[in-house]
Amino acid sequence: MGASEDLDAVVRSAQAGDEDAFRQLYRLQQPALLRYLRVLVGDDAEDVASEAWLQIARDLRGFSGTGDGFRGWTATIARHRAMDLLRAQRRRPPPAGPVEQLAEVHAGDDTAARALELVSTDAAIALIASLPRDLAEAVMLRVVVGLDAKATGRILGKRAGAVRTAAYRGLKLLAQHLAEPEPVRRPVTRIRGAALKEMR
Secondary structure (H helix, E strand, C coil): CCHHHHHHHHHHHHHCCCHHHHHHHHHHHHHHHHHHHHHHHHHHHHHHHHHHHHHHHHHHHHCCCCHHHHHHHHHHHHHHHHHHHHHHHHHCCCCCCCCCCCEECCCCHHHHHHHHHCCCHHHHHHHHHCCCHHHHHHHHHHHHCCCCHHHHHHHHCCCHHHHHHHHHHHHHHHHHHHHCCHHHCCCHHHHHHHHHHHHC
16 A cells, blocks of 8 residues: 555544544644744744644544645645734734745755755745745745645645746745855845846
């Protein structure tokens, strides 16, 4: 049985009330969700992930789909909880530091691997978080969570082609940033302005 078939079986067992299967799903999905949420809400990622898992546990019996569909479903729930937090933060005075905004990112897997292998996981997440929000979300969902363009598009409310473009642009900006000599490196947002001028 392949990995996706194994995941399908674990999801079905968890839906039937198998606590060990649910713990296995949590261990498989939580690290990717936390990385994604750190890009969206920074230090609030663990709190948002906890809220997301409460909803996932509550609604799991109603989920229908494959193991891959489960990954997309959990990412959608996590994103909704993150957006709820960001909306609530906009309604009240901001805390000490503003929540970083992200941007769309998507490119071929080789570009993603090249950009992300050059820095540690924490540094990579911080660097991705410095992208415009739409690019950052596309990169995180495609590269870190491992969703395809179609599933990512459903989560973000975009067409698969727009997701691919966003991820490509984001990964290209990251690669440009990482290629600069250390003393010359600039924030990704500045690189983005220059890259957009080149594209015109």
